[in-house]
Every structure is written in structure tokens, then in C-alpha cells.
Amino acid sequence: MREGSANDVLESPETVADRFEDCRYIADEPLATAVFLAIRLGKPLLLEGMPGVGKTEAAKAVAEILGRDLIRLQCYEGIDAQHALYEWNYQRQLLAIRQAGAADIDIYADRFLIERPLLRSLRHPEKTVLLVDEIDRSDHEFEALLLEYLSDFQISIPERGTVRAAEPPVVILTSNRTRELAEALRRRCVYHWIAYPDSEREAAIILTRASDVAEATALAVARAVNAIRARPLAKPPGISEAVEWANAATVLEKGGSPWPEAFRRAIGVLLKDEEDLAYMRSELPPILEEALA
Secondary structure: OOOOOHHHHOOOHHHHHHHHHHOOOOOOHHHHHHHHHHHHHOOOEEEEOOOOOOHHHHHHHHHHHHOOEEEEEEOOOOOOHHHHOEEEOHHHHHHHHHHHOOOOOOOOOHHHEEEOHHHHHHHOOOOEEEEEEOHHHOOHHHHHHHHHHHHHOEEEEOOOEEEEOOOOOEEEEEEOOOOOOOHHHHHOOEEEEOOOOOHHHHHHHHHHHOOOOOHHHHHHHHHHHHHHHOOOOOOOOOHHHHHHHHHHHHHHHHOOOOHHHHHHHOHHHOOOOHHHHHHHHHHHHHHHHHHOO
16 A cells, blocks of 8 residues: 555545455444544544454554554553653763763764654654554553643653654554543544444454355354353453454364354353353353354
């Protein structure tokens, strides 16, 4: 895909949806519209939803659509400016001072500056898409740190001044909603909630991502996963787990296992929690019977 202006590449929400499909990501109309508006308005896009619904994959698809590099900032508890914005290479500064002797040296020159994701996206906005992944894992102090960046697409470096983007970078934030985000951050974004897909759309996703899976198998998996998510599980399966389950069951079926048995034996690629597995032992047979009917 060619690199260029985001507005040139994405002409309408319908164009966005078509380009998503080219990237093997099936986006519904609300998501395609949210992406289109965020890019056209020059605003960050905040994607919320349960783990595994495709938030991170959506950001990857946007980068592919635009022909840009994806810069991913993975958030975690305790993340700070040094990991997100920039830091100085102190060892290199000290070495340069020793080598310079009595000569003047600018220890805050570019060669001593280590770019972290936020700064990198400001300096190369036309070449990158910034993904701030799982922002809800960080704390409120880090959210406050992001506000200057998200408001004016700039950051302040005391030793260098303010760094501003020549054009608004494409920024996507994701949240699993493990905690509430600050209203100040939400107001700066175009918002979209990604829900689990219905059975028909999930079957289409499985067929797109798993080329060896038959259409009937994909639909059976989608129906079963939809019913499984309705149970009180600690860790409901995401879309990627549904794709893996369809793949694994297909492999077992080709090896001689009949369909219900193949699905049962492959359940470990769908559910990743011991208590969930124990709970589903009695629940799974009727679910599979209905899904395969």
C-alpha cells in the first residue's frame, strides 16, 4: 500500500471498510466511521472493548491501510515519561564531555536524545501510526502526561523547548476498561466501543483468518463461542481464540476425530483458565450439539 496523506487514502467510511477487508480485518460500519472521522478531524481514536475483540488488530490494519509504520506503546502499571516520551543518553553525554575536554559541547544535541514512542510519532507523523495499547493499565499520572500530547500534538522538553508535529499524527488508544479513564482524556478522542461480533460476522472473520477451515465449521465455531461467552467465565474467549479453536478442531478432524470430539479435545486453545475449563465440562456438550446441528 502506498504511503501518503491519510485523507487521500481514506475518502469515506465505505472506503475505510473496504481497505480493512483488504487487510483481512472485517470492520462494521460504526468502526469504519470512527476511524474515518478520527483521521479526517485529526483527533486520537479511543477503542474500548473486552480483551480479544480486535482493538489492537484494528490499529495494525490502519497502519497497513495508510502504508505507515506502527509505533506501539504498550502500557503497564508504573509506565512513565522515560518509557513513553524521551530520555537522555547520560552515558554518551558523559563520554562526550570527557572527550571534549575544555571545548564547549552541546550535551542536549540530537545525538544524545533517545526517542521513545510519543516523541518519535511527533517527529515523523507522516510515516507512522501511534498505538497506545491498553491505556487502562497505566495510572492517572500517566494519563495526565498524555494530555499535552493529545491536545496539541506536542511535548515539552525542558532542555530543548517544545516539539510540535508538522501535522497531526494518527493516534489510536485502546482500553479493556479495567478502570475508568479520565474525562479529560476521553474528550480529546473520537470514541468507539468494539463489542464481540455476532455469529455471522465472527464466522466470516474465522474464514478470513483460517484458510483451511470449512464454512460450516466456521459457523459452528462462531455459534458455540457465542454461547460460551454467555456463560459466567473468568476469561471469555476472544476472536483470536475462536480462530485458533477452529484451526485446531480442523486439524484433529483431519486426523480422524469426529466433530464433537475434535472440538472437545481442542478446547484448551479456546479457554485459558482452569476454573473455566472445569465449569465448561458439563456445559460444552449441549452447546456443541446445538452449534453442529
